[in-house]
Amino acid sequence: MGKKRLTGLVLAATMVFLSACSVNMGESTESKKPEATKSGAAEASGPKKVVFWHAMGGANTKVVDQLVADYNASQNKIKVEAVYQGSYDDLLSKLKASMGTTEGPSVVQMYEIGSRFMIDSKAITPMQNFIDSDKWDSSQLEPNIAGYYTLGGKLYSMPFNTSNPVLYYNKDLFKAAGLDPAKPPKTFEELKTAADAITKSGKATGANFAIYGWFMEQLFANQGAEYVNNGNGRTSLATQSLVNTEPGVKVLTWWKDLIDTKAANNLGRKTDDSKKAFSAGQVGMILESTAALKGLVDSASGKFEVGTSTLPKPADAKEGGVIVGGASLWVMNNRPDDEQKSTWDFIKFLTTPKEQAYWHVNTGYFPITKKAYDEDIVKENLKKFPQFQTAIDQLHQTKLNTATQGAVMGVFPEARQIVEVSIEEVLNNKKTPKEALDAAEKEITSKIQTYNKTVK
Numbered sequence: 001m002g003k004k005r006l007t008g009l010v011l012a013a014t015m016v017f018l019s020a021c022s023v024n025m026g027e028s029t030e031s032k033k034p035e036a037t038k039s040g041a042a043e044a045s046g047p048k049k050v051v052f053w054h055a056m057g058g059a060n061t062k063v064v065d066q067l068v069a070d071y072n073a074s075q076n077k078i079k080v081e082a083v084y085q086g087s088y089d090d091l092l093s094k095l096k097a098s099m100g101t102t103e104g105p106s107v108v109q110m111y112e113i114g115s116r117f118m119i120d121s122k123a124i125t126p127m128q129n130f131i132d133s134d135k136w137d138s139s140q141l142e143p144n145i146a147g148y149y150t151l152g153g154k155l156y157s158m159p160f161n162t163s164n165p166v167l168y169y170n171k172d173l174f175k176a177a178g179l180d181p182a183k184p185p186k187t188f189e190e191l192k193t194a195a196d197a198i199t200k201s202g203k204a205t206g207a208n209f210a211i212y213g214w215f216m217e218q219l220f221a222n223q224g225a226e227y228v229n230n231g232n233g234r235t236s237l238a239t240q241s242l243v244n245t246e247p248g249v250k251v252l253t254w255w256k257d258l259i260d261t262k263a264a265n266n267l268g269r270k271t272d273d274s275k276k277a278f279s280a281g282q283v284g285m286i287l288e289s290t291a292a293l294k295g296l297v298d299s300a301s302g303k304f305e306v307g308t309s310t311l312p313k314p315a316d317a318k319e320g321g322v323i324v325g326g327a328s329l330w331v332m333n334n335r336p337d338d339e340q341k342s343t344w345d346f347i348k349f350l351t352t353p354k355e356q357a358y359w360h361v362n363t364g365y366f367p368i369t370k371k372a373y374d375e376d377i378v379k380e381n382l383k384k385f386p387q388f389q390t391a392i393d394q395l396h397q398t399k400l401n402t403a404t405q406g407a408v409m410g411v412f413p414e415a416r417q418i419v420e421v422s423i424e425e426v427l428n429n430k431k432t433p434k435e436a437l438d439a440a441e442k443e444i445t446s447k448i449q450t451y452n453k454t455v456k
Contacts, residue, residue: 047079048342053105054084055091055327056161063362070358071349078342088114088327089413099123099334106335106343109160111327112148113412116233118330119156120410120455125333128154130344141351145368147400148324151234151408157328158347162366163291164322165218165311166391167191170204172304173284177201184309188254191285191312195263198284207264207285209255210274211423213416214325215287216243216251217407222311223247224318227407228448234402237452238409241444243419244437250314252426252433259427266427269420275299287311289325290391291364297385308390321398323406326365366395410451415444 056064061084068082085091088111098104099121110118118124127149131138138146138155145159171181177197185191195206209215220227225247228238242248258264264283267273271288278286279299288296293308300306311322329350331343349355356367357375372378373392382388398404409415422436431439 047077048339050078050080050106050339050343050346051104052080052082052107052109052346053091053095054082054109055086055088055111056109057084057086060161060363063359066362067350067355067359070355071346074349078345080346102334104332104334106332106339107347108330108332109327110157110330112325112406113416115149115156115328116408116410116412119151123332123334124156125331125340126154126156127158127331127347128156130331130341130347131155134344134348136348140369140371142366142368142370142395144321144395144398144400144404145324145366147405149328150405157330158351159324159326159328159368160350161291161326161363162324162368163289163326163364164324164366164391164395165215165287166290166293166394167285167309167312168278168288168293168296169194169285169307169309170278170281170283170300170304171307173198173201173204173281174307176203177284181305181307184307185285185312186310187315188250188312189315192254192258192261192263195258195285196261199262204281205262205265205283207258208267208274208277208283209264209287210267210271211269211420211427212271213419213423216248216419216423217416218311218322219251219313220247221323221404221406222313222317222320223250224320224401224403226403228409231402232405233408234405237455238407238448239445239452241415241441241448243415243422243444244434244441247317248437249433252423252437254314255423256426256433269424279303290366290388291326293388293391294364294385297387306387308387310390310394319399321404322394323404324366324395366391409448410455411444411447414447418443 052068054064064082068080072079085094091109092114095104095108141159145162146155149155149157149159167184169184174181179194179197185194191207198204198206217227225245226232226242228242229240230236230238259266267277274286275288275292275296277283279296281304297306313320329347331340351369353369353371353375356369356372357378359365360367360372361377361381367373367378418440422440425431425436426433
């Protein structure tokens with residue numbers, strides 16, 4: 001394929017994906033030709049520079065900076081520069097603008113729902129290439145984490161920040177409602193019973209779930225159900241959304257019943273609002289990321305005890321599990337070969353048990369390396385936050401298959417937004433669950449097919 005043809009495909013795919021993310025594309029459409037794309041090009045003397053673009057804001061920025069400082073101090077041949085680029089969408093916009101130039105990163109963090117685009121862009125070197133060349137033992141990675149970023153037996157990117165959802169519950173409100181705090185709900189039906197009891201106790205509303213598309217994706221996987229066709233987009237490109245199938249209708253029917261019977265309330269899309277209500281003791285149960293655990297436990301300190309339970313599912317559901325969320329690291333292929341190899345050296349450092357233990361304890365994200373759990377600081381952290389054991393068990397008990405690996409599609413950010421609109425329509429009595437999801441399926445499928453035309 002000629003360079004002009006390839007560049008056209010990359011830009012077309014980028015346009016479709018970025019419109020789905022509602023990000024600013026910028027005015028300029030000009031692209032500078034890369035000046036050095038292979039080894040052998042003239043390089044300045046001194047340590048090899050590796051530029052790492054990421055979207056870890058707030059306190060997590062300091063954790064990333066410390067990891068980079070640790071790596072730079074560990075050797076003198078490579079110098080990594082970490083650059084915070086704002087939100088995931090901001091980062092993606094800047095990455096698009098850098099394509100076709102020499103101004104972009106050596107390695108970029110990309111959220112999991114951007115995986116299909118990153119592969120289709122043809123702008124990355126699969127992680128598997130480095131693993132095979134270096135004979136690196138990939139079995140040290142958590143299989144249920146690496147599984148998301150693996151297609152056709154090939155690991156395309158290295159998992160970085162990883163989480164999944166758990167049920168958080170207020171043990172004190174459980175006791176006040178006559179419930180056993182040692183037996184949290186595991187099914188939709190049990191959660192409804194517990195939420196009813198809490199609401200009727202008059203102490204708080206039983207539950208709240210933020211209107212977040214990620215939760216719908218997770219509740220599909222926990223029923224052993226795929227979200228898009230063609231093996232969740234893993235055996236071949238997805239061509240159709242499955243959001244309107246029975247698992248989706250079950251979720252929305254259950255969710256609406258919780259709202260209608262006052263067992264749960266609707267606080268909108270912001271997960272922060274859900275967390276605030278929980279921390280204030282206003283709701284008894286919420287769904288949230290494992291990465292929120294430390295903050296929720298700390299905010300409840302002195303007020304009530306936080307419990308955790310696995311993601312609920314219908315009592316008659318097929319065997320399923322959770323999908324990992326978060327982001328991974330992608331090596332850009334327009335950098336010289338020696339720079340890419342230097343980037344790989346940095347990535348290997350990040351996966352070591354010591355660095356993964358530091359990352360986990362300071363951010364709340366899962367370690368991606370199994371041996372990190374043997375590190376003393378991880379053991380001590382688990383004693384301080386025993387609630388995290390639920391997340392570990394839930395991850396390890398998940399059987400990896402196309403449902404639990406998670407869906408891949410080029411318009412995932414937009415699909416998530418469409419599903420959130422559907423949930424709102426149902427909870428606000430504008431449509432039935434089937435009507436809302438039928439409309440969502442039609443719209444998502446149309447966008448998937450439009451995207452696919454840009455990459456074929």
